[in-house]
Amino acid sequence: MTPASGTRLPAVERRRELVDAALHVFSEGSYAGATTAEIARAAGVSEPILYRHFPSKRDLYFACLDEAWERIRGRIEAQIEELGPEEGWRSVAPSTLREMKFLLPSLWMQAITEAGEDDEIRRHVRRHMREVHDFFADFIRRLQGTGAIRRDRDPEAEAWIFVAAIMLVSIADRLGGLLSAEDFGAILAQRHRWLSGRP
Numbered sequence: 001m002t003p004a005s006g007t008r009l010p011a012v013e014r015r016r017e018l019v020d021a022a023l024h025v026f027s028e029g030s031y032a033g034a035t036t037a038e039i040a041r042a043a044g045v046s047e048p049i050l051y052r053h054f055p056s057k058r059d060l061y062f063a064c065l066d067e068a069w070e071r072i073r074g075r076i077e078a079q080i081e082e083l084g085p086e087e088g089w090r091s092v093a094p095s096t097l098r099e100m101k102f103l104l105p106s107l108w109m110q111a112i113t114e115a116g117e118d119d120e121i122r123r124h125v126r127r128h129m130r131e132v133h134d135f136f137a138d139f140i141r142r143l144q145g146t147g148a149i150r151r152d153r154d155p156e157a158e159a160w161i162f163v164a165a166i167m168l169v170s171i172a173d174r175l176g177g178l179l180s181a182e183d184f185g186a187i188l189a190q191r192h193r194w195l196s197g198r199p
Contacts, residue, residue, distance in 0.1 A: 015053045015063075018043050023064045027103065031061055031110040062124050065111070068103035069132060076139075086148040089139070104132070105170030132166075133159045140195075150197040158195065165191075 021043035080088035
């Protein structure tokens, strides 16, 4: 529940609430279609309060993109910590892709649409996607060290394939009916077989 607009919150908490509201607005619509007025209403504040924390819609969008990845990365790291690297990686893909469906791929798709006309968005999203790639490439190397993934698999290439799979989730969601949950399950099972070299 969002506090009333008259409620004064510490800057960090107010910023978090604005990002949460913007994540919801962006994921339900689009970057181009969302307005700062709509995001401010969703957060229960006035536009001037929003602009105190974020100079522009673009800056707020960047904060949303970074926050979405922080949440997903935190979830992945928690699974690995709880289950260990070998078992953790098997549970990462299905749960992570479900969570990503409403966060990362949707935001990336919106950004890619805008990137042709906006150099700042292009630079930020390029850096962001590279960061996600590098995380998964390092993760694959770690798993190769345990024997969970074959050593002859290229971590750099495999990480880009994972990024592409994230985008496929958003494409399927936007087109509706392109791929079912069973289709994604089959794709993931095949990727696990390829990476592990096990039937």
